Amino acid sequence: MxxxxxxxxxxxxxxxxxxxxxxxxxxxxxxxxxxxxxxxxxxxxxxxxxxxxxxxxxxxxxxHIKFEEKIFKVFIAIALMTLLSVFVLTAFDVFFR
Amino acid sequence: MSENSESKPYINFLQAESKHKGIFKWILSTDHKRIGIMYMTGMMAFLLVGITLGFLMKLEMLTPGKTIMDAQTYNAFFTLHGVIMIFLFIIPGLPAVFGNFMLPLQIGARDVAFPRLNLLSWWLYVVGGIFAIASLFLQGGPIDTGWTFYVPYSLRTGTNVSLPLFAAFILGFSSILTGINFVTTVHRLRAPGMTFFKMPLFVWAIYSTAWIQVIATPVVGITIILVIVERAFSLGIFDPALGGDPLLFQHLFWIYSHPAVYIMILPAMGAVSEIIPTFAKRTIFGYKAIAFSSLAIAFIGYFVWAHHMFTTGISDTSRFIFSLLTFLVAIPSGVKVFNWVATLYKGSITPGAPLLFVMMFIFLFSIGGLTGLVLGSLATNVHVHDTYFVVAHFHYVMFGGTVMIFFAALHYWLPKMFGRMYNEKVAKWSIALIFIGFNMLYFTMFILGYEGQPRRYWDYLPQFQTLQIISTVGSWILISGILLMFGNLHRSIKRGAKAEANPWGGKTLEWTIPSPPPVHNFDEIPVITHGPYNYGEEEAK
The missing domain is CATH 1.20.5 (Single alpha-helices involved in coiled-coils or other helix-helix interfaces)
Known part of the structure; x- marks a missing residue:
């Protein structure tokens, strides 16, 4: 493109x-x-x-992400949200074991 | 849309000269097509090693007790079979070969976004492969932990664990770099007019897969390093004797390795979405549903990893949540299967070898998928956990799913890649042998597992022998079919009839250029004005 x-x-x-x-x-x-x-x-x-x-x-x-295009911020946000979800789901095991 | 004329003389990528000589023309080439073929060569070699190990394992199971090897050798064999098939064949799989070769062609680009990074990925793959093989011959002997490297055994065994683990780490980097390359290529190099919803579905699948490669693979990289460090310095991260948590390893391992299952299957599903419209001469049914289901599978696939751990003692809350999430994966998978079948409905079907492989895929993958629900249910999981039922399930999904489509893609794109046609009759015979052998080999394992045969055992009770014999004989038929297929493909590449630019009547961009493709793919970058499976005119007639 x-x-x-x-x-x-x-x-x-x-x-x-x-x-x-x-x-x-x-x-x-x-x-x-x-x-x-x-x-x-x-x-x-x-x-x-x-x-x-x-x-x-x-x-x-x-x-330098602060000054980059929006698409890079979206990429990083997706990675961070995935990481957060993985933490939360693991917590369901650790805290209820 | 510009189309290169078939009769116009051109230099194809196989003939192209470069500043390098001999083999260096290939191994230092940054051409995505050559890199795809180099991956294919390496992967075929590893596939044959993996098949040989599987064949010998099945031969050992012909009789109870020792048949041809002792128990320790069997442990090493099932580990190596898993490590080679997973890390060196099926994970690089379709993206490394057909993703590399076809992705730029299908989006109208001259190469991937980072050609040199692409070559680095291949080199990392080779180095990882060399490390994995070297570990077999070094002091300590071949790894015997199973491909999952579960602690605490992998921390304590005296066999070579660190080196094959490091090999997996390097292979992971290869995968990440390929993923970065493909995401960037799809965002930056699409031909003018090719919006996301005008991309072929194989590109959608490769794009979704690339995201998993980038986001999930680092987790296994970190986990591997932690195991190596713990083996070297007894840190106590995973070893319960030192205050560590062995379940933490399983969480970390499956946080990667479950999404990795989708790294394996999604590109195969993408290839199915290419082959079906071409051989049914129909526009794909439910384009957007299939495209979004790829993303949905990639997304949900991240959050189901603990279904591998239902019997390990994780919390009941966790078991309930992960079981529910596992069932959700069936929805986008079902969306795809129903859309494929709907595409075939009232199509003008040509039953060529690629389509027959696809039909076999739908049959085998459906069995694999439905038995996955048996495993995803908490109660039945307890009964069949770590039995042959699991082995049968994942071979139906991975072998019956991904590998069958890998074979389908080899037949479908071979004329484009090498400019030669395969022998259709021999291909159909090989498909028949593969189908019969596959089901004899693996369906018996469902029954054996349900009756209580544990996986990874070197020995078994005498009452299981009849089914074990059927299974072993099935492996011989399956391997005969695979060898016949490879013989046919190899002969075709050398001496097959010349292929036209578009032997199947495909509509995606790779079929608009000559076979084999010119060095720079497109003389003129095409302008895209319609969707990828534009069979509307034929259907109207």
């Missing part, structure tokens, strides 16, 4: 990259730190939440 590829240049400054990197390092330190604290049932949820935030930064900024 001869789709016109509309290439737009979005320049992300080095400063932003460094800032995001520092945020990622900070979140990694947080994950490691709270693994020593007994959070009970929510420990898994907290770890996953932090990981999700980190992934969002990487996907949007480092992988």
């Amino acid at each position: 001869a789709n016109e590829h509309s290439e737009k240049n979005h320049s992300v400054g080095y400063g932003t990259y460094v800032l995001i990197w520092l945020v990622l390092v900070g979140l990694t330190v947080t994950t490691v730190s709270i693994s020593g604290i007994n959070l009970g049932n929510i420990a898994l949820a907290v770890a996953l939440l932090i990981a999700a935030v980190k992934s969002a930064f990487v996907i949007n900024i480092f992988m």
Whole structure:
């Protein structure tokens, strides 16, 4: 299909990259730190939440998806929804066993 | 729509020269058609190895106790038969061969979106295959875990597990890259005017499959790495003795391996949707229903994996949900079968070999599908779990389904790929032998399984011998049919009568160019103005 590829240049400054990197390092330190604290049932949820935030930064900024065409966002959304569904269905086993 | 003239001289892709010489003209080629044929060559070699292993296993089952091999060898044989047939033949299967060859032709493109990535996929397939074979001869001996690599046994056995697992990991990458390539090709390279609903149904099937390849395969990649790491460092992820959860392995394994079943069957269903309109000279009945049912099967197929685990001790809630979801898969599958049959109704049917394979597919796949419902029901599953009933079921679905259509596609597209015709009479004899042998071999397994013969056992009770003998004799007839078919196809490629551009009267784009196709497929990219199975004019007459 001869789709016109509309290439737009979005320049992300080095400063932003460094800032995001520092945020990622900070979140990694947080994950490691709270693994020593007994959070009970929510420990898994907290770890996953932090990981999700980190992934969002990487996907949007480092992988440039924030500035890409809609179709790429749809693709990623489908993959994420599939992953979420797999988590939910596995939970039906783990939490009701 | 532009059509290349048959009489116009051209260089076909088989004759084309490149900067490389000898075999390098092929193994370094980025032409999607050559890559398709290279996959076919590799897969045929592995298929013959897999068939030989299956033949020897059935020979062992001719009598109770030892017939030709000891129990440990039998364990290795059923594992290798599974690993080779699943990872090296049926998963690459139709997408790698016919997807590569036909997808660009059917959408009016000159190649796939990423030709070099395509070649890399093939090389990864070869490297994965070499690793799998090498593991047989290295210290420790061939893997004996079964193709499912279940823990904790796969963590503890002294046989070579890590290397064939790594081979499966590499093959997974090959599959992912092919999937990415096909999704991109379908989105970016369709000919002008070819909207999604003007695409041939084989393209729809390959597109749906490509999505599964991309999304599901990484899960098995991660799982495999975890097993290898656990074997090396005793991490305790899956091993209960170290605090791990063996059911977690089964979840992760089947989260990939169940969708993989649809990686195997969906492209076959796509090929059926090509062959039936061509041989019935009718526009396909329910085009959109078939297209959407491919997506529906791909989608629902993600969420049924735990039906492989009904007897493992997963929660009752989970069993109930997964049983329900499993039954839902029958709906889009049924939609397809009814639409195919409706297409044949009042068609002008030519019973050529590809259509006869399709008829055989519908018969065998229906038996495989319906026995799948027996397995999907919680109560009956307990009775037949891990018996020959399961073995019979998945051979009816995978062999009777996917492989029969692989054979059908070989006959259907052979004239296009090599510019030669096969011998129709010999093809029909081979089909008859395959049909008789297949049902003798596998239908007896339904009965044996129902009566309590467990799968993967080297020995059996004397009362099962009559059915075991029928089954083994069936394997001889089946293999005779397959060898006759391959002999016929091989002879056709070498010495068959020259094929026209469109020997079957097909309507999709691959039939508008000469056989074998020119190097760059289309002199001029066609402009699409109507649907893919435009038999309306003939029907009107």
